[in-house]
Amino acid sequence: xxxxxxxxxIDFALRASSAxxxxxxxxxxxxxxxAACSHTLYFDICVASLRSDPRTxxxxxxxxxxxxxxxxxxxxxxxTLSVIVDSLRANGSSTDxxxxxRCLSDCEEEYYDAVxxxxxxxxxxxxxxxxxxxxxxxxxxxxSDTCEDxxxxxxxxxxxxxxxxxxxxxxxxxxxxISRLLI
Numbered sequence: 001x002x003x004x005x006x007x008x009x010i011d012f013a014l015r016a017s018s019a020x021x022x023x024x025x026x027x028x029x030x031x032x033x034x035a036a037c038s039h040t041l042y043f044d045i046c047v048a049s050l051r052s053d054p055r056t057x058x059x060x061x062x063x064x065x066x067x068x069x070x071x072x073x074x075x076x077x078x079x080t081l082s083v084i085v086d087s088l089r090a091n092g093s094s095t096d097x098x099x100x101x102r103c104l105s106d107c108e109e110e111y112y113d114a115v116x117x118x119x120x121x122x123x124x125x126x127x128x129x130x131x132x133x134x135x136x137x138x139x140x141x142x143x144s145d146t147c148e149d150x151x152x153x154x155x156x157x158x159x160x161x162x163x164x165x166x167x168x169x170x171x172x173x174x175x176x177x178i179s180r181l182l183i
Contacts, residue, residue, distance in 0.1 A: 036065050040177040042170040049171065062181050069175040070122055076171055077115040077140070080164040084108045087161075103154045107147035107161060114143035114168070130183050137172050137179075144168045 033056060037046035046069070050056045053068050088104050091097050121136035148165040 032060070032062075032065065036062055036178050036181065037174070039181060040174040042174055045167070045170050046174040046178075049174070062178060066125065066175060066178045066182060067122075069171065069178055070118065070125065073137075073140075073168065073171040073175055074115060074118045074122070076164070076168050077111055077118060077144075080144075080161070080168060081108065081111040081115060083160065083164065084111060099154055100156070103150045103156065106150050110143040110147045114140035117143070118172075125179065128182075130179065133179055134176060137176050141169050141172045144172075 033047055033050045037043050037050065040046045049072050050065060050068060053072065055068050056065070059065055059068065084104055084107050088101065088108065091101055091104070117136040117140040121133045121140075124130075124132040124136060144165045148162060151159050151161060151165075
């Protein structure tokens with residue numbers, strides 16, 4: 001009887017540990033997302049952005065999560081670039097906003113460079129050139145900071161661009177943190 005109970009307890013323990021291990025690598029990325037995001041500075045944004053992406057449901061490794069966050073960073077940069085271009089078009093005929101137009105033009109150039117750097121980093125990721133990835137993504141983050149600095153110099157407060165700059169920076173930071181886990 002003692003042996004039967006011992007075997008039952010061992011069997012239960014093994015099944016429980018197998019269930020936990022299976023849950024950690026579940027295709028829905030549940031615990032993998034939290035585990036990866038725990039290494040970032042912006043945990044809440046990391047978790048929310050990854051869980052909002054349907055590709056996370058089929059991603060089972062860190063490389064897949066890193067690719068998703070990088071794609072999200074590129075997409076956010078592209079949308080920010082569109083917002084800037086639309087703002088330039090809307091304010092282009094105004095002659096009393098030369099300094100604002102100059103600032104927006106600078107931001108356009110910065111985001112063009114930032115998006116290009118992120119696209120190049122996607123190629124470097126495929127080759128596992130992590131030093132290049134770090135350099136390119138850091139450059140993209142600096143580009144968004146430069147845009148934000150220009151807004152502050154012009155005393156442009158509560159700009160929708162400021163929120164976009166901050167989110168872009170945080171997405172890129174989260175990507176860098178997750179990609180470092182791959183080294």
